[in-house]
Amino acid sequence: MQKKRLNSRLVFSVSIVLISITVLFAGIFTVISVDNLIAQLNKLPLKAVIIGILGLTLFLILVNAPRNSMAAKRISKLDKTPSKPSVVSHAADCFRGKRILLAEDVEINREIVLELLQPASVEIDCAENGKEAVKMFCENSSQYDMIFMDIQMPEMDGYEAARRIRDYEYKLNIDCNARRKIHNNIPIIALSADVFKDDIKKSIESGMNANIGKPLDYNELLGLMHKFLY
DSSP: OHHHHHHHHHHHHHHHHHHHHHHHHTTTTTOOSHHHHHHHHHHSOHHHHHHHHHHHHHHHHHHHHHHHHHHHHHHHHHHHSOOOOOTGGGHHHHSTTOEEEEEOSOHHHHHHHHHHTGGGTOEEEEESSHHHHHHHHHHSGGGOSEEEEESSOSSSOHHHHHHHHHHHHHHHHHHHHHTTOOOOOOOEEEEESOOSHHHHHHHHHTTOOEEEESSOOHHHHHHHHHHHHO
16 A cells, blocks of 8 residues: 555656656757757746746655655654663662772872762772771771772782782681671772783782773773672
8 A cells, every 4th residue: 555655656746847847948958059058948937947846846855755754753663762771870779878998099099989989879988008908898897898999009009908808708707607607708899000801810810809990980880889789
């Protein structure tokens, strides 16, 4: 049915164009020189020119109508497609009540992380080097849900800090098992500008769970939090 309508439109529009061209250019094609052609065009009545222009315009409208209709239907379908909710939109609801230990020696970098995670409603304690991070964790290990560990820090780097935290957890697990309790290892995420394969391998071997490169990406940061906290 749709093909028949399309064919009838095409036949009608082509007929209009042929008639318009006949009216517009009647007797012109016998002209030999360009000057004569221009002279003949100037002699054409205004009515013939208007009919030709209207016929051509009608032809273009009828030919493009089916395409425009199909494009409109596609756009309508896209508008009705439900959008997938992002991690960012649910950040505040997901991480409320969680506590993170951030080990970062550069003050501006600490401020960036605090600013990025402010919408997530997560509590963050800061350590200025690896040694301080180990001390804070060992004194209150049950209070923390995750650690963000910078790699290059004074006094003790992130690799060594991660190893000492894992050693502490290992000893804690032995004591807990003796009391029939199990202590889960805390997720440690490396924060580093070096995200080459060897750097990632070294951080994993030191006991970290994942890497995130600097400068930090908000969605990637929340994605890792969601992965390891839930």
